[in-house]
């Protein structure tokens with residue numbers, strides 16, 4: 001059994017920075033994990049790249065040879081990845097062993113996890129290869145400062161949740177940029193009634209029915225739980241990682257193994 005995080009979220013939400021901070025954290029605590037680059041447009045990395053989509057296909061080539069723009073080119077690259085799951089990905093995954101922990105740094109184009117099936121098929125492939133996978137959805141705390149942005153962030157996260165059908169953890173990134181902690185707290189543990197009245201204040205009266213339906217949706221799916229992440233704090237990274245590990249049952253088998261090798265136990 002392998003373990004994997006699929007790190008997704010809008011462009012610039014801090015996915016690659018999160019991956020590299022997570023990598024450093026794991027180094028510090030003596031834990032092995034591998035970060036995989038799935039962004040064909042990425043150029044600079046703050047983490048050692050364990051697997052790299054750019055070895056399969058280069059965005060530059062695609063744009064040049066097919067005359068595509070950056071976003072169309074990216075979709076082409078991802079579809080190419082989808083077509084190569086059985087050979088390229090399978091071969092790459094063969095380099096990893098049973099208990100390995102992989103973190104996939106995904107591109108930020110939102111259509112990848114809301115419209116096209118590539119990530120869904122990618123995840124299905126990982127599952128077939130015996131990986132426990134969790135979606136880690138990053139949302140920039142800077143976009144959580146008012147109710148309309150909050151709702152829009154929730155909807156984007158929900159669309160990924162519905163598409164991928166994975167255990168799903170929402171993370172509020174860049175908490176170091178939040179100066180007024182109280183503004184954010186309203187959104188970390190929101191009261192549906194408070195959200196609704198704020199939303200009604202912002203929107204014209206004819207939206208009140210829609211507002212009610214949206215808040216009910218957000219409330220019922222219990223998707224409003226965002227875990228704050230402040231990369232300056234080791235304790236914050238540790239907490240986020242523990243939540244995710246729990247989600248993919250990482251560490252549960254390890255406990256059993258430690259027991260198996262208990263030196264104090266008689267092996268008669």
Ligand SMILES: Nc1nc2c(ncn2[C@@H]2O[C@H](COP(=O)(O)OP(=O)(O)OP(=O)(O)O)[C@@H](O)[C@H]2O)c(=O)[nH]1
Nearest residue numbers: 010011012013014015016017107108174176177231
């Ligand atoms: N202050 C602060 N800035 C951050 C943090 N995380 C990321 N950033 C900055 O936000 C910008 C985008 O970060 P990335 O990690 O590249 O974001 P990304 O989600 O990988 O972006 P794409 O791959 O382009 O979608 C960079 O300028 C980062 O330095 C954080 O925790 N705090």
Ligand SMILES: [Mg+2]
Nearest residue numbers: 015016039106
């Ligand atoms: Mg990135």
